[in-house]
Amino acid sequence: MPTHTFVLNGEQVSVDVDDNVRLLWVLRDLLGVKGPKYGCGLEVCRACTSHINGKGFNPCSVPVGDIQPTDEITTIEGLPATVGKDLHPMQEAWLDVDVAQCGYCQPGQIMTAVALVKAKGGALTEADFDAIRNICRCGTYHRIREAINEGAANM
Ligand code: FES
Numbered sequence: 001m002p003t004h005t006f007v008l009n010g011e012q013v014s015v016d017v018d019d020n021v022r023l024l025w026v027l028r029d030l031l032g033v034k035g036p037k038y039g040c041g042l043e044v045c046r047a048c049t050s051h052i053n054g055k056g057f058n059p060c061s062v063p064v065g066d067i068q069p070t071d072e073i074t075t076i077e078g079l080p081a082t083v084g085k086d087l088h089p090m091q092e093a094w095l096d097v098d099v100a101q102c103g104y105c106q107p108g109q110i111m112t113a114v115a116l117v118k119a120k121g122g123a124l125t126e127a128d129f130d131a132i133r134n135i136c137r138c139g140t141y142h143r144i145r146e147a148i149n150e151g152a153a154n155m
């Protein structure tokens with residue numbers, strides 16, 4: 001079985017697994033990183049959203065064989081360390097606004113928000129918000145928008 005090496009939340013990890021296993025299952029089942037959630041496995045719900053080299057992506061749709069040794073994967077667990085704090089400003093905003101209901105979609109929502117604010121270089125427009133595809137079955141969308149605005153102002 002091939003060995004795959006990459007950087008996960010700032011630390012190099014190696015795992016023996018077939019090339020075609022999707023990264024989400026490598027993270028959750030083999031490496032015990034459960035922040036990225038499994039919703040659809042089809043790059044639709046976005047519950048698994050994490051970052052690769054600072055950009056948002058969905059590990060349910062990426063075979064581990066496509067991941068390079070130099071790739072830096074960040075999950076919600078590693079997000080605070082990217083700013084050297086106990087919580088990322090976007091997480092602080094999420095708590096301020098009390099966004100979560102059941103919570104299942106929320107790691108993915110936060111990781112999408114951080115990647116999008118970084119990509120846009122600041123505050124998001126209504127069109128940016130409308131383009132977010134993360135599903136929340138509890139319907140917390142209004143609070144998500146409020147928290148992203150607050151988090152973006154503090155990033
Ligand atoms: S589980 Fe990855 S997008 Fe739904």
Ligand code: FES
Pocket residue numbers: 100101102103104105106135136137138139140
């Ligand atoms: S908080 Fe329940 S799915 Fe979003």
